[in-house]
Amino acid sequence: MPVKVYNTLSGTKETVQPPPGGRFTMYTCGPTVYDSTHAGHLIPPIVGDVVKRYLRSLGYEVYWAHNFTDVEDKIIRRAQEEGTTPEAIAERYIAEYLEVLEDLGIDTVDVFPRVSQHMDDIIAMIQALVDKGYAYAVDGDVYFDVTRFPGYGKLSRRSLDELEAGARVQVDERKRNPADFALWKSAKPGEPSWPSPWGPGRPGWHIECSVMAYKHLGYPVDFHGGGIDLIFPHHENEIAQSEAFNDGRPFVRYWLHNGLLKMDAEKMSKSLGNFVSARELLDRYGPAVLRFYVLSHHYRSPREFSEARLEEARRAQRRLQAAYDGLRDALDRAAAAGDGPPGAAAGAGSAAAGGEVAAAGGDGAAALRAAAREAREAYHAAMRDDFNTAEAIAALFDLAHAVNTCIHRGEASGPGGAEALRAALAVFDEADAVLGILRRGPAAAARDDGLQRVVDGLVELLLQVREEARQERDWVRADRIRDGLTRLGFVVEDTPAGPRWRWEP
């Protein structure tokens, strides 16, 4: 079952050819760490995480490098403004970013290379480009000569003529061609610098990624990802450098670009100042809802950010979560009720074929089993088609509906009920091991601190009192307890099996 991806380079969907040995490499452009991580930054790592997890679920290995740009003009400026060092600035925002990834459940990145740790390799690659005649040094700067690389413009589909026509910046007279870009920039007084054959300076913006991809993954890289705004000039230049360095051999096999997050119809960006902090969103919505929000759109689509959209995602995720939780409850009850022979309760123990026959009596179980099978197929079909997570999630909603219906009709406890529930649970778990949009595992695992246990105990106690009031048909007191808990963020639901509660601040 082949996976297809939309490759920016070819402009078409292509069938992914697994590399020899079944080990993929993936490189994604991480942030320039001069300011806080914003909501838009979450998309590439979430998409990368899903790509890696999905391929892994198919039995492949994926080695993923996600870089930090920690040497850059804006970091230097920021350091000067705050009277500290660029390293301190970078360190601060790298720590914040890593914490955000961790809280999002992204533990799939294998290496986080940094520019500052690859100076020797960067200088070596620049030197090689100079030696091969693709680059030239002028007054301590080194530029890449785009006219020497025939494929220049193939990713962003533009020609050098178009680029010159559209040039809006003042052309540096020392460049041979206006589109030439810097590989090495000489340091101005007071700026951090590294020694080089061309004098003290620092790398240009693009060379770092070519170098770090080469060093950590080797060429060709199987998947290279990032925001669609990086196609030009960043990725275009990476191709030029890397393929020139590699004597024309391909740099990347599949280019994956994600759509941008917009804010008030403009792209969210640090330079525009219209961004929302990722940390804040994470604290307010939690990883499951945030991932749900990101993955409920196709990764290539642009999406509009707003509180209303996130609230909507929260409600939608809650529906999925409720079905999942209900499923696990039902399984627990089935296990507790009669762990015994699955068919015994209904006395439908006929025989081997009994499972199917008995199901005819109330074929909720059979329907659920069929729904689980269909959902699993639909999930894989969606994921294989350019990682269409929106469609994959739709398959889970269909399954959620089937689960709810089965439980609602009381057919989950019938013959084969538990088996069907387990089949459904297996599909949710399989899909969610990739998507990460459900809160799973025993709730207790997340509550290991003493205070939390006290709170749980108090809520349980209040609910017991409320149950006593309800027994006495003292609705006033019962509602007072429930309303009070609701105001504190505890949602209480009465079910045939007793009251259930959850904390939803």
Added chain:
RNA sequence: GGCGACGUAGCCAAGUGGUAAGGCAGGGGACUGCAAAUCCCUUAUUCCCCGGUUCGAAUCCGGGCGUCGCCUCCA
């Protein structure tokens, strides 16, 4: 100005030739002491507009209109 992408119900959003997924919101009903959750029913003869190709198009082609991105740092 050039290059690229997009325009699907009140809203979000899948869907590249076969007769419109899924979600949110809304309406009606069931269940409930009342709720919540859940279930049942309901919400686009139509996919920005105009032409064309085809037995057949949201899907292909041409032309408009609109929005966004890139051409300068940017996930």
